[in-house]
Amino acid sequence: MPLRVAFIGCGQIAKDHLKGLRALREQPGAPELLLSAVCDPFPERAEAWVKETASLENPSPVVVTDYRELLKGPQRPDIASILVPHHLHLEITEAFLHAGIPVQLQKPIGLGLRDGRRIVELATETGVPLVVSEPSVLGRANRNTIQWLRAGKEIGRPVFMIDQAVIDLEGGFFMTPWRHLKGYAGAGWFIDHGVHRTHWMLEAFGSCRTAYARTRQLEPLRRNERWGEIPVDTEDVAGAMLEFESGLICQWSVMSGGRGQGHWHVQVWGERGSLHGPNYTVSGSKTPTPLPVPAEDSNLPLDPFAHSFLELIQLIRDPKAAVISTPARALEAEAIVYASLESAHTGQPISVAEVLSGQHHAYEDTVWAARDALRAKNLDLFT
Ligand SMILES: NC(=O)c1ccc[n+]([C@@H]2O[C@H](COP(=O)([O-])OP(=O)(O)OC[C@H]3O[C@@H](n4cnc5c(N)ncnc54)[C@H](O)[C@@H]3O)[C@@H](O)[C@H]2O)c1
16 A cells, blocks of 8 residues: 655745655655645635646545545555745644654754744654755765765864855745745744754764854835735844854855845864865865765665655654654754844844753744734735
8 A cells, every 4th residue: 555645835945845756656665655645724725736746646646625535534645745835834743743753854843943842842743754854964965975075084073163044036936935034934034944053063063062153134015016015023134143062163154135146154173174055165175075975875765755755654664763854953053043042132142052942032032022923813825
């Protein structure tokens, strides 16, 4: 019998997850996977998504408009892939875990750390497998880079990192307006893009001790042809200094309010050389060298989303299986972003462990207030 997978949310990332599912079908030894159902409260959106993206699926997935229809009865899946905006992560994950259905959840784990902590607890309480799909640490290429850095051979121990991303949205939206509203997203692009980066850093360098940051909001009104003008309440510039337990310092910048030329740069310096993209350069050498590719990696899926489904299937088969993208690690990654936001809010350097445990939440309180204000409005600012 194939494993039946239901997609909850028919937006952008659902397309990449279907590609991942298809890639995993090609993986030797992988179980048979069937996209049995898709769910979206907007039926025409779900129907259009199936037509555009999943028309080759045979049989065609069933379309439902309420995820609760999938919790029991004939449409009950073996796996729920939750592909919805951040404010819905806890509610929907909780329902599936309580129904005993394994979950693959999107990043960030929760709208705020309060939701993220609850999701981690629910996974433990129910014992139902849960992974957070974090593509930056999954897939063959990402695993290779992380393992290579951890081994610390060619460039030595990593000591410094620059991680910069600046995009020009021309005053519009990063894909969808909800990403610019605290009550749906938690923070701006800093959290959306940011948790990918902090999750990667945790995998490569270990725990982060302290964050010190400044943020600004340059564009409180955003507009484009499709959505018109929408007032937004999230930062669009963030500059942070992160200090890791290993001693590594990271200078981290994220700007979605940039105008003109964008900028994307990630580089790690070790004691003897630096990593840049898929290459490294050792001090004294003028020639970049491609990272070595270990033969044992050939069993890992190339596609990070395929790898994420594989991790969940491994957990279903063996609850003790060591998976990479765990809920606890996703929470720690989100805590680094929130520690930076708390730091910018209070003007003080902030301990990541203290944010993780809930000791500091002044910024996060503003997210919950924004969430309460939006709840009554029930806007559709999605996909
Ligand atoms: N590279 C990545 O890993 C990556 C990239 C993009 C998005 N994401 C994550 O994926 C999630 C979704 O992002 P997106 O870009 O697909 O957003 P999106 O706005 O394109 O799609 C969200 C979909 O969820 C639907 N939805 C809203 N309420 C729902 C409900 N109650 N039940 C079912 N569906 C509901 C919306 O109608 C919409 O179709 C977010 O958590 C986001 O951070 C991850």
